Amino acid sequence: MPEKPGSYQYYDSAGTIIYVGKAKNLKNRVSSYFHNEVDRFKTKVLVSKIWDISYTVVNTEEDALLLENALIKKYNPRYNVLLKDGKTYPSICITKEYLPRIFSTRTINKKWGTYYGPYSQVSKMQAVLKLIKEIYHPRLCRETITEEGIRSGKYKVCLEYHIKNCAGPCVMKQSINNYLKNINQAREILKGNTRQVQNELKEEMMLLSEQLRFEEAEEIKRKYLLLDQFVAHSEVVSHTIDNVDVLTITNDEKIAFINYIHVSNGQINQSFTFEYRKKLNETDDELLQLAIVEMRERFRSEAKEIILPQKVNIDLNGVTITIPQRGDKKTLLELSLMNGKQYKFDRLKQAEKLNPEQKQVRLMKELQDLLHLEKMPYQIECFDNSNISGTDAVAACIVFKKMKPSKQDYRKYNIKTVTGPDDYASMKEVVWRRYHRLIEEEQPLPDLIIADGGKGQMEVIRQAVQDELGLDIPIAGLAKNERHRTNELLYGFPPRVIGLKTDSELFRTLTHLQDEVHRFAITFHREKRSKHALRSELDNIKGVGPKTRDELLKGLKSVKRIRESELSAIEEIIGKAKAKIVYDYFHQKESE
Numbered sequence: 001m002p003e004k005p006g007s008y009q010y011y012d013s014a015g016t017i018i019y020v021g022k023a024k025n026l027k028n029r030v031s032s033y034f035h036n037e038v039d040r041f042k043t044k045v046l047v048s049k050i051w052d053i054s055y056t057v058v059n060t061e062e063d064a065l066l067l068e069n070a071l072i073k074k075y076n077p078r079y080n081v082l083l084k085d086g087k088t089y090p091s092i093c094i095t096k097e098y099l100p101r102i103f104s105t106r107t108i109n110k111k112w113g114t115y116y117g118p119y120s121q122v123s124k125m126q127a128v129l130k131l132i133k134e135i136y137h138p139r140l141c142r143e144t145i146t147e148e149g150i151r152s153g154k155y156k157v158c159l160e161y162h163i164k165n166c167a168g169p170c171v172m173k174q175s176i177n178n179y180l181k182n183i184n185q186a187r188e189i190l191k192g193n194t195r196q197v198q199n200e201l202k203e204e205m206m207l208l209s210e211q212l213r214f215e216e217a218e219e220i221k222r223k224y225l226l227l228d229q230f231v232a233h234s235e236v237v238s239h240t241i242d243n244v245d246v247l248t249i250t251n252d253e254k255i256a257f258i259n260y261i262h263v264s265n266g267q268i269n270q271s272f273t274f275e276y277r278k279k280l281n282e283t284d285d286e287l288l289q290l291a292i293v294e295m296r297e298r299f300r301s302e303a304k305e306i307i308l309p310q311k312v313n314i315d316l317n318g319v320t321i322t323i324p325q326r327g328d329k330k331t332l333l334e335l336s337l338m339n340g341k342q343y344k345f346d347r348l349k350q351a352e353k354l355n356p357e358q359k360q361v362r363l364m365k366e367l368q369d370l371l372h373l374e375k376m377p378y379q380i381e382c383f384d385n386s387n388i389s390g391t392d393a394v395a396a397c398i399v400f401k402k403m404k405p406s407k408q409d410y411r412k413y414n415i416k417t418v419t420g421p422d423d424y425a426s427m428k429e430v431v432w433r434r435y436h437r438l439i440e441e442e443q444p445l446p447d448l449i450i451a452d453g454g455k456g457q458m459e460v461i462r463q464a465v466q467d468e469l470g471l472d473i474p475i476a477g478l479a480k481n482e483r484h485r486t487n488e489l490l491y492g493f494p495p496r497v498i499g500l501k502t503d504s505e506l507f508r509t510l511t512h513l514q515d516e517v518h519r520f521a522i523t524f525h526r527e528k529r530s531k532h533a534l535r536s537e538l539d540n541i542k543g544v545g546p547k548t549r550d551e552l553l554k555g556l557k558s559v560k561r562i563r564e565s566e567l568s569a570i571e572e573i574i575g576k577a578k579a580k581i582v583y584d585y586f587h588q589k590e591s592e
Contacts, residue, residue: 001027004057007067011052019079022068024061042280046079061315069293082277091115099145099169100183102138116190131230135223136182139166245303246332249284250340258291259340273343288312360403366506371491377448384452384517385426386525395430396521400513412524424460431464454479455495478514486511543581548574
């Protein structure tokens with residue numbers, strides 16, 4: 001193969017193009033696919049499918065980029081990055097009619113008119129359309145209007161004319177030249193050249209006022225102020241930045257989101273985010289190269305400067321690549337990145353509404369990446385103790401599966417081996433009992449244990465799980481601040497603080513887990529306390545059950561009166577045999 005720039009195409013056994021690429025040096029690039037050290041699995045799969053190769057030599061790397069882009073669009077090869085086209089997003093159309101119309105559409109047919117967009121945010125498109133309608137009042141009817149028809153008086157004014165939404169060019173209430181002048185200014189606004197239109201309006205207004213045509217000047221002033229108000233709400237970075245493209249990339253596992261911003265006269269006049277579905281684990285460099293060519297072609301940009309977040313192996317004739325470190329250009333870059341991240345977040349939210357399980361998987365993956373776990377934490381368990389000065393000591397274990405409570409797996413524990421208020425010893429006992437039983441019953445173990453507390457609780461859980469039971473289960477902790485509010489996620493030994501925003505969705509899920517184990521432990525503790533408070537001394541007498549106890553309390557009203565009663569009085573209520581047991585219990589206790 002030649003050592004020249006160009007595009008190469010790979011074919012499968014059926015003669016179908018399965019991959020299109022570009023290179024500065026065709027020989028070096030193509031040969032790299034067939035080296036033994038190719039380590040990416042997907043690339044190996046691609047190579048195993050290649051039956052034939054063709055290539056096209058061009059003069060420059062820029063031509064190679066353009067050719068690659070054209071071939072990908074034409075053949076849509078299986079292993080190339082797939083651009084999710086913006087055809088479903090609306091654009092603004094200015095028709096090629098005698099009296100052009102301006103409207104939004106999702107259908108692109110260039111023989112009918114000129115299209116501006118697409119707009120990823122419909123609200124922004126509607127704001128521009130509203131501005132144009134308020135300033136210029138383009139006709140809203142769909143009637144085919146011709147020059148001959150206007151001259152012959154074929155048309156009549158409609159309701160839009162009477163409510164002042166149209167100036168009536170079809171009946172010569174507005175001159176054709178004035179109407180077309182308005183349409184041309186609307187074109188400039190859609191291109192982002194608002195400052196140029198403002199200057200034209202200001203000059204016209206001053207000229208009319210000098211000629212003492214104040215009513216006409218007032219109408220121009222109204223248009224100028226509307227446009228000025230619209231510009232004030234636009235993002236203005238610096239008037240020194242003109243005709244610049246900005247691109248940033250936000251990555252997901254399978255999708256890359258690339259945001260494109262065009263700046264003219266210090267003002268952002270186009271912002272759009274594209275989705276690229278990755279096929280061969282493409283690098284950010286490769287994706288940005290494709291995006292630069294695609295977006296400049298789509299938006300017909302002739303910017304001489306492109307602002308990027310990183311160095312990209314691309315050489316465009318007469319175009320400067322800038323990687324800013326500070327200043328207004330850095331601000332633009334951050335703005336573009338923010339838009340890309342927001343778009344990604346919105347898309348994930350949309351997907352989660354259609355498939356609620358996707359949200360749980362995303363949160364598990366986020367926690368896995370945060371703690372560097374070997375596998376996603378499908379089953380998470382959390383423990384908590386509850387007692388009052390050591391009395392009625394209990395503990396609870398709750399289980400979350402797929403980031404949701406699994407209440408059938410919740411467990412309650414009475415503390416058996418610990419006396420007094422020792423939270424650490426109680427936690428260690430319960431954790432040991434929990435996992436010793438799971439091992440004996442050959443039940444699945446959790447993927448992550450979360451301690452309701454800080455370093456102390458994590459350490460006693462580690463001693464029980466790792467030192468005594470020999471299990472390798474990751475352990476994290478949720479620590480509280482001086483206000484008793486959870487503010488830190490801890491992990492590792494020695495424990496270290498994991499950077500997690502307290503207003504993030506994952507943090508809220510973890511605190512929900514913590515609140516749930518508190519609720520479950522406290523409810524169990526209250527139940528136990530209530531039973532203890534309602535217990536009677538009669539419950540301690542062997543041979544006396546709840547029914548006998550209730551009959552005695554109903555007949556003699558209190559334990560004190562039962563204790564002081566004669567045997568005959570007790571016999572009348574519960575019979576001789578049980579009466580003797582009760583009588584002997586109290587009198588034996590008195591003698592002792």
